[in-house]
Amino acid sequence: MALHRLVPRLPRQVWLVLGGDAVSALGSGLTLPFLLVYLHQVQGIELAVAGPILSTIAVMGLVGNPLGGLLTDRFGPRWPATAGLVVAAAGTAGMIVVQSAWQGFLAAAVYGLGVAITEPSFQTILGTSVPAERRSQVFAARHAVFNVGLGAGSLLAAFTVSFSEPRTFVVIYLLDAGTFIAFAVLLGLTADTRAEAPDTPAPASTPAAGGGYREVLSDRVLLRICVCVAAVFACGYAQHYSAYPVFATQVGGLDASELQLTFVANTLTVVLAQLLVLRLLAGRRRSRGFALSAGLMAAAWAAVPVAALLGGGTAGATGFVVVMTVFAVGETLMSPTVPALVNDLASDSTRGRYNGAYTLAGTLGQVVGPAMAGVALAGGHGAAFFVVLALVLGLVTVEMLRLERRLPPPVNLVSAPRARSSSG
Template sequence: MAKIKNYIGQFHPIVWVLLIGTVLSRGAAFMTLPFLSIYLSRHMDLSPIVIGLTVGMSPLMGTVGGFIGGHLSDRFGRKPVMLISLFTVALVYYGFTVASSPGWFVLLNALNGLSNSFFEPTAQALMADLTDKEKRMKVYSLRYTAMNIGASVGPLVGAYLASTSAKLSFAITGTTYLSYAIVLVILLNKFIVHHTGQSKKVVSFSNAFSIIKSDKALRYLIIGIILVNMGYVQIDSNLPQILEGSLENGIQIFSTLITINAVMVVFLQMPISHIAEKFRLMQVMVVGAIFMAAGLVVFSFVTGWTVAILAIVLLTIGEILIFPSNNMMIDRLAPEHLRGTYFGAAQFRKIGNFLGPIFGGYLLSQFQGQIMFWILAITTIGSVIFFSAGNKSFMKEITPNRQETIRT
């Protein structure tokens, strides 16, 4: 019991609230969003390109919104940005239940991406604000694990609702986000949270953008992640269409793959992260990109359960190596008073989440799924060039002189 208390006590109560909220909200989101392309294909009779555009609107808006939201949280505080974002996401999912045309789905999914992009970097920055530096890697790993605990349950429920009542899944997700927002309102009022950005120099939006633009290591990191995301996002956009169209039990295989992906992350995140800590972050991300590309190649040969499971295992190992390391890298690059801005700038990686479904949808409509996976595997491997360049730049720039330059 004493060990449990000590473990819980190492993090601020708000950090635990955010972790628990991540489990619930991500579980609800994974119950709906992975099946959005199937819902649109069945009920709207849209082409793969239009479906890709609709699914991609969320990350497109997230690309712009993340930087703005992160900067606003540095200037005006984490609390208002987080709460407004959560309440808006709840309204979006309620809107999905009554949407009846493709235009409404595009608009609502765009608003969904914008609101989430405000919330995510702000929540990450707040967790860093409230956590000692030596414990932040553990917090980022716990957060990523929390995301996947929710993702391990959501798809199973979503697969059932996708064939019965998709609109019910939208309503459940909206209610979950609404409840999350209400709990945060209560607890953020109970615990007075001051983030470090408010006690330091506050820069203007234009100055913040200039600082980000001049950070070469960050720029390489973002470009590399964009390429990775173009491949990874196929799991949520074009893979379900391919499996449903080519396999009799495609939806069941797809929902099981997402669950396997999430369960692997839950159980392997910490041990793999422990091994990865012995290497440089960029080197870990290079290895992760290779595993992810291998998973995409194997997906091109899927004819049943065995090959599909092998593909998701390879892709998941790459995911575990890349994404937490990416967050830790942002944390190391960011000055304290610009932490929200840096985490917001990292949302530019969602350009890949926007381009991936559209590019993949084009390849799928013009050629076939196998060609699509091969080309996107090559695209993912291309990230290695930028991760390697970023590693060199990081080792040169992460010096006291660099930090002083950024701060001034």
């Protein structure tokens, strides 16, 4: 199938905004993989303290996600998103001058708050940038280009960072801050992303007289979706960078290069498969896409103990590459289904808070997941832990299949993507 037929036909302004998001992701790819070792090896902060500093970024989402959703409904999405990016830039730039634990906690808190405020606002910008039937396309495109940026940043960092030269860390943190500022300027100056989509629903960029979260939390369908999202993030995404690398190296026998190879396989699969998966989902129910996403993640984690039995070397590395490839396909099924579903369930006056609730559910999972992994792995229960993770993700699959009869068909359907024309 020709590539141009897979790329969704989105307005030029939307592709510009997605490009800014990719540049911001490049900056994050430069710094986040090295944050823990930077704090410990370069700045001399003990690991017992550096770990909680890193966790502070996720914890701030518990405040920033609902705040970002509330500000979006009050003032429209562009200015909270822009302000959040500026705050995040201040936080990542602050890492340059960290010399003590309290400074590390402060910089991480500022960075985490900024990112957390931005996310529900940006989800709302994307959700209102196209007509409702094309929301799956824009969220799928976002996931693909974001991973391109993240992967490019990680690759660039590999050629830039040297632990023997602390100034290289100054460079990457300044670059990261610069990407946030560049994206903030782009959002502030870019014309309304609804300009080329006149059939988009009522403008969410117009300030709404939204109240608190009581109205949003009375939506039981949304709450059930958020519980499933929290479970997928806690048992799926959070384990991707917590339990999985520890188990794969300590029990599975992978060395550092083999472990990196599995992560490369994951990223490449996401980038190459995302738009194809969007095409295959056309005309199908979003709830079933989410259910299959959780099911594939469950299959991946169930296969982890099996891959570990293969031992180190080529056989073991191949087994773990398969694990991360299957997990990546599960990721590509979630991105065009759940965010679009949440935005379609929302009204124009509650869309920011709906996105705030959705992103908060993911944040809760990211906070809880690594803590669960630490307890299980410290107790020597790694293989059993991955089996439990698979069982929980299997329950999410069942719950989403049960929930789909509560979802109106127009809300639950992935529309066929229209390919981009040569003019954009």
